[in-house]
Amino acid sequence: MAMSEPDIGLALVNIVLLGLLFVVAIAIARLRSLFAIVMLSGIYSLVSAVWYVAVDAVDVGFTEAAVGAGMSTAVLLGAMLLTSRTAKPEKSLRQLGPLLVCIATGIMLIYATVDLPAVGDPNSPANTGVGLTYLRVAWYDTGIENVVTPVLGSYRGFDTLGETTVVFVAGIAVALLLGFGERSLAETIRNEDKNLSKNAPKSDAEDEESDS
Amino acid sequence: MKSDHHVILRVITKTLIPVIVLYGLYVQFHGDFGPGGGFQAGVILAVGVILYALVFGVPSAMRAVPPAFTRSVAAIGVLLYAGVGFWALLQGGQYLEYQALFQEEPGGHHGQHVGIILIELGVLFGVSGAMLTIFYAFAGRVAEIRDEDW
Numbered sequence: 001m002a003m004s005e006p007d008i009g010l011a012l013v014n015i016v017l018l019g020l021l022f023v024v025a026i027a028i029a030r031l032r033s034l035f036a037i038v039m040l041s042g043i044y045s046l047v048s049a050v051w052y053v054a055v056d057a058v059d060v061g062f063t064e065a066a067v068g069a070g071m072s073t074a075v076l077l078g079a080m081l082l083t084s085r086t087a088k089p090e091k092s093l094r095q096l097g098p099l100l101v102c103i104a105t106g107i108m109l110i111y112a113t114v115d116l117p118a119v120g121d122p123n124s125p126a127n128t129g130v131g132l133t134y135l136r137v138a139w140y141d142t143g144i145e146n147v148v149t150p151v152l153g154s155y156r157g158f159d160t161l162g163e164t165t166v167v168f169v170a171g172i173a174v175a176l177l178l179g180f181g182e183r184s185l186a187e188t189i190r191n192e193d194k195n196l197s198k199n200a201p202k203s204d205a206e207d208e209e210s211d212s
Numbered sequence: 213m214k215s216d217h218h219v220i221l222r223v224i225t226k227t228l229i230p231v232i233v234l235y236g237l238y239v240q241f242h243g244d245f246g247p248g249g250g251f252q253a254g255v256i257l258a259v260g261v262i263l264y265a266l267v268f269g270v271p272s273a274m275r276a277v278p279p280a281f282t283r284s285v286a287a288i289g290v291l292l293y294a295g296v297g298f299w300a301l302l303q304g305g306q307y308l309e310y311q312a313l314f315q316e317e318p319g320g321h322h323g324q325h326v327g328i329i330l331i332e333l334g335v336l337f338g339v340s341g342a343m344l345t346i347f348y349a350f351a352g353r354v355a356e357i358r359d360e361d362w
Binding site for chain 2: 058059062063066067070071074075077078079081082140141142143144145146148149150152153154157158160161163164165167168170171172174175177178179180181182183185188189
């Protein structure tokens with residue numbers, strides 16, 4: 001669609017969003033406060049989610065907003081509590097190696113971008129091969145309106161089963177390494193029991209506000 | 213710690229969490245028509261509980277949604293997904309062949325709908341349970357989160 005006449009509005013949106021991503025990335029690299037870094041990485045995910053929507057990848061953007069901005073920010077906040085609040089400053093000489101790696105990777109990625117098809121190009125491999133077949137047959141095969149759902153659930157059901165298992169295994173692995181987290185609950189209950197036996201009328205129950 | 217200067221946060225969170233959970237369920241059951249599905253819905257549901265834990269404390273969240281429950285839900289989710297595959301096997305089809313669930317002719321869509329809804333439920337359970345297990349594993353190691361800790 002953008003082949004014949006470039007859409008200036010879309011280009012501006014892209015430039016603004018990618019510029020925001022760049023600024024946030026620089027800020028993350030330069031900050032030392034872990035709390036600020038966690039919050040900024042959430043913002044980074046949110047901006048990239050908006051950008052995915054701008055390039056018509058709604059599902060990816062949605063997932064990025066839910067997982068990147070929501071879930072991983074919360075998990076990182078939890079992980080941050082286990083360590084110190086600020087990162088140690090690196091010696092400037094030791095920053096040289098990572099910088100070179102970043103620049104080399106960036107040059108390679110930009111070089112690879114030259115061969116990428118334009119956004120929405122109907123002749124791109126993604127739109128002519130199996131993707132087109134899915135669009136044509138999914139409705140007759142499954143009778144489901146959103147083509148993404150039968151591709152994920154039906155045509156590639158094994159993939160999705162594998163992904164679900166990976167998520168499950170990740171959860172179990174983290175729990176096995178760090179414990180199931182019941183220490184905090186047990187400690188709270190122990191403290192409450194102590195408080196109750198010490199001074200029964202002044203209980204914590206008021207603060208907890210029963211939700212039931 | 214027991215101060216009440218988070219009252220606005222608490223009130224807003226209390227009104228937000230039902231909306232978050234409702235939105236998660238909408239994403240789950242509207243996945244046939246719009247963007248979304250089990251993965252996103254599972255994460256949204258988990259985030260609802262995590263928000264509760266961040267504002268009201270991890271122990272209160274663990275009372276509402278116990279860690280034993282989250283890890284069982286994760287296991288049940290994977291079991292449900294894999295079980296749909298075995299259901300198809302038992303009906304004489306191939307693994308995860310939804311067409312075989314009700315032994316339909318080609319062109320019948322009932323098995324596809326039921327199969328996909330069931331596996332999406334499996335994904336929802338698996339993802340939300342695993343995410344909450346991970347969060348509890350990290351956040352539960354600290355006894356109490358004080359305001360100064362942030």
